[in-house]
Amino acid sequence: MEAEALTFPSPLRREPPALLAKLVLYLIPPAARESVAGDLWELYRSPLHYAFDALRVLPFVIFSQVRRSADLPVLALQGVLLFSLFGIFGTVTDAFATAAILALLLLAGAYRESGRPTAQRAMIEAVLAAGGFAELFGLMAAHSIKPGWYEAPYFAFLGPYMVPLLCLARTFVVLWEDARRPRAISKLSLGEVRGFYQAFEKRAMRRNDAEIVVLLGSGFVLAWLPQHPFMLVSLCAYLATALYLLRNGGVRPLPRGADFAAARDVMQCELTRQHRIRCFVGWLWFVPMMLEIRASLAAGGASRPLALLGAIALLLLCGFFVAWLNRERQGRLQEEIGYLAQVQEQFPSY
């Protein structure tokens, strides 16, 4: 019987139908796509079994990628920001809308391609975002909005001028980051790792000090601005972040007597922690501006629906701007961590 089974080819197809395989492939988050799709293919018995396997695996894989990509402090900040921005509909609806957008942001994070986008992709994204924004302005012009609406300084700055600026800035950052891509090194000595770590420690300290000064300065300026509850929230957030940076913002020193693997491990952890701090502070800079836009809308935006639309577009553009800056840093961080993981110890030759 066994010989027969071996001799005659099985009439069953041993690979999933192309359409089903493609659908499953797109449903798997990119970071896990290669390995999970391959494993499901390897376990293939029938189309139904394959689909059932995929349906059972997908929730776990998506949840795991959501957990991995989520940055809780940034998410909390985005939640507060969204909730305060929605403050025009009523508390329960605001909470639902905030929760829905946060859930979408989490999902988007899980499905985001890991690594930095290519210069070409970055340009397309910037052109699309800026193009949409320009289109909105065109619409508004067509509806001949009252000229007084453009007097607000943030519209003057972030209005039509932002379109080419954003494209240029995005392309420049990608090309610049490409140029300073870390050199692929295969071997390092413990002394060299310590040297790299100390340089990173100094860089992070300088950056933290500068950010503390700017946060305190901005807090001082905010305290002098006309007060409303949202600005008070920004002021508190700035002061709390400055205090956190002062107390815990520094890079943890390498443990005494740490060997090569331990030093490399600590460096990878600290690179990630500093990146998370930078992401949070990156979002924090835009909080007062976003809240100011929201406050001016509340003061009379509802009576001007196009102005409301414009302001929402502006806020989305700001969000896009911060998100891509953070994505660039995230991609660079992944490259650095990846290089470090591949580096082996170079024993000094005697």
Next chain:
Amino acid sequence: MASPVFVGQFEQIILTAVLSLGENAYGVTVHAKAQALSHPKSVSLGAVYATLDRLEDKRLISSWLSEPTAERGGRSRRHYKLERSGEQALRESASTAQRIVETIAQSWGGAAWKPKR
């Protein structure tokens, strides 16, 4: 000295599977081994992926992608290996389990009770 990392029971099973499979530890094989280790309970493949990700985030294991193969539709395998901290965590878990077994055996009497294989 680094502080010890605490791992749950399912994480111990996955770490043990990765350890025993050596260079052949990837999603499908880890799942099969975890299934055998946690018999008679069944283990879902999705839970294995989620736990492997979590262990990697805790830096107890590391992973890399192999070359694509035809039997996987031209896709790569993500191979896993135990890191030093993973070995340490597994050793501590095994010691704890050993102490539990010894204590139970003392209380119930060595001859009257033996853990099921």
